[in-house]
Amino acid sequence: MNALVIYVGLGVLTLALVLGVHHASSIGSIRFTHLPRAAGESRSAWWSRVFEAVALPLLAGGAVVAFWPLVLAMQARDLPKAWRSWRRRQRPFRIRRRNLRNRYSRAEAEAREFVHDPLGGVPALPFGHLNAAWCRFADALPPGTKLRAFKAPPDADSYPRAQREGYAAVDRLGRVGAYFVASRVELGKP
Amino acid sequence: MTAQIPEVLHFESSQHPMCTEPLEDYFELTGTKSPFPSTCSALWRGYIGTWEVRDRRLYLIGLNDGTEENAELDLATLFPGHRDRVFAHWYSGTVRLPEGRLLKYFHGGYASTYERDGLLRFDKGVLVDVSVRCNGDAGDVDPDADDEGYVVAAMTRFPAAPRDRDPSE
Numbered sequence: 001m002n003a004l005v006i007y008v009g010l011g012v013l014t015l016a017l018v019l020g021v022h023h024a025s026s027i028g029s030i031r032f033t034h035l036p037r038a039a040g041e042s043r044s045a046w047w048s049r050v051f052e053a054v055a056l057p058l059l060a061g062g063a064v065v066a067f068w069p070l071v072l073a074m075q076a077r078d079l080p081k082a083w084r085s086w087r088r089r090q091r092p093f094r095i096r097r098r099n100l101r102n103r104y105s106r107a108e109a110e111a112r113e114f115v116h117d118p119l120g121g122v123p124a125l126p127f128g129h130l131n132a133a134w135c136r137f138a139d140a141l142p143p144g145t146k147l148r149a150f151k152a153p154p155d156a157d158s159y160p161r162a163q164r165e166g167y168a169a170v171d172r173l174g175r176v177g178a179y180f181v182a183s184r185v186e187l188g189k190p
Numbered sequence: 191m192t193a194q195i196p197e198v199l200h201f202e203s204s205q206h207p208m209c210t211e212p213l214e215d216y217f218e219l220t221g222t223k224s225p226f227p228s229t230c231s232a233l234w235r236g237y238i239g240t241w242e243v244r245d246r247r248l249y250l251i252g253l254n255d256g257t258e259e260n261a262e263l264d265l266a267t268l269f270p271g272h273r274d275r276v277f278a279h280w281y282s283g284t285v286r287l288p289e290g291r292l293l294k295y296f297h298g299g300y301a302s303t304y305e306r307d308g309l310l311r312f313d314k315g316v317l318v319d320v321s322v323r324c325n326g327d328a329g330d331v332d333p334d335a336d337d338e339g340y341v342v343a344a345m346t347r348f349p350a351a352p353r354d355r356d357p358s359e
Contacts, residue, residue, distance in 0.1 A: 049346060115277070117247070118245070119244070121272060122276070130280055136221075181219055183219075184215060184218065184282070
């Protein structure tokens with residue numbers, strides 16, 4: 001009897017651990033509090049919502065308590081992968097010298113980046129709808145800062161893996177400072 | 191985890207579900223946060239964008255909030271001075287338009303598989319390539335399958351919460 005209580009107790013602790021990890025990694029903190037049946041919604045659709053929101057979590061929780069050694073083993077197996085993924089996400093995107101292209105003044109860069117649309121779907125400003133973000137970047141640069149265009153292919157150090165293009169401030173020693181990304185293509189999609 | 195409601199794309203005189211979110215790239219590039227709160231587990235992004243390809247260009251032509259009323263949101267809130275049409279010049283990448291019957295349902299993201307995927311590749315908002323990827327025949331999986339169209343099996347609607355900033359205001 002005591003062994004059973006200890007087993008279930010450890011199962012409950014494991015469930016609390018799993019829920020804590022899930023809570024820490026979930027997006028936002030929105031909770032549902034009721035399940036109103038929408039007008040015109042079929043009974044089967046309503047039941048599937050109830051199943052998803054109530055029965056499924058209860059079944060999953062029960063399974064964790066009953067089979068907690070298996071759950072812990074699975075969590076331990078995924079740990080190295082999750083750690084590597086977390087470390088990768090902490091690394092900011094970086095521009096390397098080899099990614100740098102031509103040198104431009106702010107005025108030259110802005111002249112290159114006017115966006116035209118025959119249907120008037122974009123403001124007549126440098127970088128179009130991204131103009132406000134560009135101005136925030138460019139206004140913060142010290143006067144006389146030279147910009148260099150960059151095109152950075154995806155590498156293992158950036159997350160998400162994407163090719164980025166834009167302009168970067170580069171000092172006399174060739175060190176890359178602030179940058180503005182004007183275009184980004186995420187890889188592995190769709 | 192819940193399958194997500196897709197965006198809508200008007201392309202070649204037809205309306206398609208679109209499993210790509212170009213507006214998220216806009217938020218990323220401008221360093222701004224989406225003002226749209228989540229209303230439902232099948233719509234974490236909090237909006238449904240309606241897009242159009244016209245003269246090989248990608249335009250955002252509408253936004254709805256995805257609630258049961260599916261209220262229209264004002265484009266000019268995000269793009270001042272552009273109430274009807276916004277050229278998505280910031281978007282480069284491939285959009286996916288699932289077509290045909292469902293092959294395999296997955297209750298998360300846009301991960302369900304359909305018979306075909308229309309793939310439209312854009313470079314700075316301009317359409318540069320169109321292709322179709324064939325994923326299989328639903329008849330091989332389920333001989334009785336006959337329904338076409340995008341499927342979200344179940345979702346949980348969230349109670350209305352006070353908004354920090356109402357995008358329709």
